[in-house]
Amino acid sequence: MQTKASPHKVLFRKVLIANRGEIAVRIIRACHQLGLATVAVYSSVDRGALHTQLANECICIGSAPAKDSYLNINALLTAARISGADAVHPGYGFLSERADFARAVAAEGLVFLGPDADTIATMGDKVSAITAMKAVGIPTLPGSNGALGDDIALIDALADTIGYPVLIKASAGGGGRGMRRVDSAKGLKDAIELTRSEAKAAFGDGTLYLEKFLTHPRHIEFQILANGDHALCLGERDCSAQRRHQKLIEEAPAPGIDRGLIESMMRRCEQACRALGYRGVGTFEFLYQDGEFFFIEMNTRIQVEHTVTEMVSGIDLIAAQLQLAQGAALPKAPEVRGHAIECRINAENTLTQLPSPGRVSALQIPGGPGVRWDSALFAGAAVPPHYDSMVGKLICHGDSREQAIARMQQALTELDIRGIDTNQALHLRLLSSPDFSPWQKDIHFAAKLV
Ligand code: ADP
Numbered sequence: 001m002q003t004k005a006s007p008h009k010v011l012f013r014k015v016l017i018a019n020r021g022e023i024a025v026r027i028i029r030a031c032h033q034l035g036l037a038t039v040a041v042y043s044s045v046d047r048g049a050l051h052t053q054l055a056n057e058c059i060c061i062g063s064a065p066a067k068d069s070y071l072n073i074n075a076l077l078t079a080a081r082i083s084g085a086d087a088v089h090p091g092y093g094f095l096s097e098r099a100d101f102a103r104a105v106a107a108e109g110l111v112f113l114g115p116d117a118d119t120i121a122t123m124g125d126k127v128s129a130i131t132a133m134k135a136v137g138i139p140t141l142p143g144s145n146g147a148l149g150d151d152i153a154l155i156d157a158l159a160d161t162i163g164y165p166v167l168i169k170a171s172a173g174g175g176g177r178g179m180r181r182v183d184s185a186k187g188l189k190d191a192i193e194l195t196r197s198e199a200k201a202a203f204g205d206g207t208l209y210l211e212k213f214l215t216h217p218r219h220i221e222f223q224i225l226a227n228g229d230h231a232l233c234l235g236e237r238d239c240s241a242q243r244r245h246q247k248l249i250e251e252a253p254a255p256g257i258d259r260g261l262i263e264s265m266m267r268r269c270e271q272a273c274r275a276l277g278y279r280g281v282g283t284f285e286f287l288y289q290d291g292e293f294f295f296i297e298m299n300t301r302i303q304v305e306h307t308v309t310e311m312v313s314g315i316d317l318i319a320a321q322l323q324l325a326q327g328a329a330l331p332k333a334p335e336v337r338g339h340a341i342e343c344r345i346n347a348e349n350t351l352t353q354l355p356s357p358g359r360v361s362a363l364q365i366p367g368g369p370g371v372r373w374d375s376a377l378f379a380g381a382a383v384p385p386h387y388d389s390m391v392g393k394l395i396c397h398g399d400s401r402e403q404a405i406a407r408m409q410q411a412l413t414e415l416d417i418r419g420i421d422t423n424q425a426l427h428l429r430l431l432s433s434p435d436f437s438p439w440q441k442d443i444h445f446a447a448k449l450v
Pocket of ligand 1: 167214219246297
């Protein structure tokens with residue numbers, strides 16, 4: 001242990017996991033390894049799901065639609081009260097970035113395993129996040145520097161100065177939704193109106209901003225751990241393999257980028273965390289193009305792809321998150337060892353790429369050195385249509401990138417999930433694409449192969 005322990009020491013013994021699927025399983029495992037008791041919650045279609053089997057207790061919180069269960073704050077707080085849980089882990093997705101949830105959990109006298117509600121609110125609103133980042137010296141894209149008003153002539157002049165193409169983005173956007181590329185002044189007005197009405201409908205907030213659209217960036221993000229006073233950046237991940245702005249493959253470290261530049265970005269992220277008094281795990285997301293980094297957003301929660309950082313750093317990020325919340329000091333800066341790649345395995349039709357829910361009839365999991373499978377699947381498990389289609393994460397580690405890729409190709413071939421369709425063939429195509437080697441070319445390469 002390196003730094004002073006945080007003065008914010010809070011003890012808790014029983015953690016309610018406000019989530020489902022692989023991340024609920026992942027959190028339960030970490031809790032048990034630390035001697036913490038766990039409470040799983042589930043919707044009626046998740047009865048018997050793996051997370052409910054592994055937790056010490058489980059409570060039904062409602063019916064299948066997420067709004068009636070995993071997004072129902074009152075039901076979750078009632079489950080915490082009934083079970084005597086004294087902490088709540090939100091996982092990712094669902095309520096993990098909802099400031100009102102963090103506030104409601106704290107108001108119940110429970111520990112919320114994430115930063116405080118005000119930090120979540122600032123970072124959840126992309127306009128305020130960009131403003132906060134600029135103030136602490138993080139490079140951002142040329143853009144509107146705030147919300148767009150109604151004066152189209154002003155916006156037109158701004159877009160002209162920045163230069164087309166530009167991107168109109170919803171401040172409350174997420175999950176790759178709420179953004180529209182505009183290539184010339186002609187399309188600007190319509191794009192603004194359309195994105196605003198979509199944003200209002202999808203996020204309940206029509207606030208928009210504008211930024212330069214980068215034509216060939218890579219998506220590079222930095223993982224941080226912080227305890228309010230100190231911060232440690234655990235390096236970067238390359239998440240350029242995306243489809244419809246959603247990540248498919250992530251790897252660490254990011255190949256082909258000057259290590260000195262990466263190091264300096266790591267220090268800047270740490271400084272930003274200290275300046276913000278940031279607490280917990282978090283990710284700074286950047287676009288990287290022509291040797292420059294530009295901030296796009298911060299995620300104030302554990303991310304799906306945290307696993308690749310774990311594999312190269314040897315740090316269990318969920319355990320670290322729990323320990324930090326209990327006042328532990330930050331771990332020592334780890335040596336980055338080898339290379340790790342993650343493929344997100346989605347239940348989806350190979351041809352239509354639409355979700356393919358169903359029941360898993362048989363399951364064969366790959367193994368061998370450097371192979372990790374994070375999933376809530378088992379033979380007989382139901383994959384309901386109501387939630388995200390990701391059913392597992394295959395993570396491979398190797399001494400080199402080539403070895404990690406070779407292990408992943410073998411593992412993808414061995415992984416056999418019967419009863420539902422998956423995107424394994426797509427992953428094999430992406431991994432063998434000349435644009436994936438020697439590094440992921442840009443955020444657009446995968447779209448050409450899917
Ligand atoms: P979300 O919160 O919906 O994930 P992000 O702002 O993180 O939105 O962007 C998601 C993805 O959209 C990025 O990884 C990138 O592929 C693309 N993107 C976002 N901003 C830009 C931009 N200015 N230029 C080009 N692509 C962008």
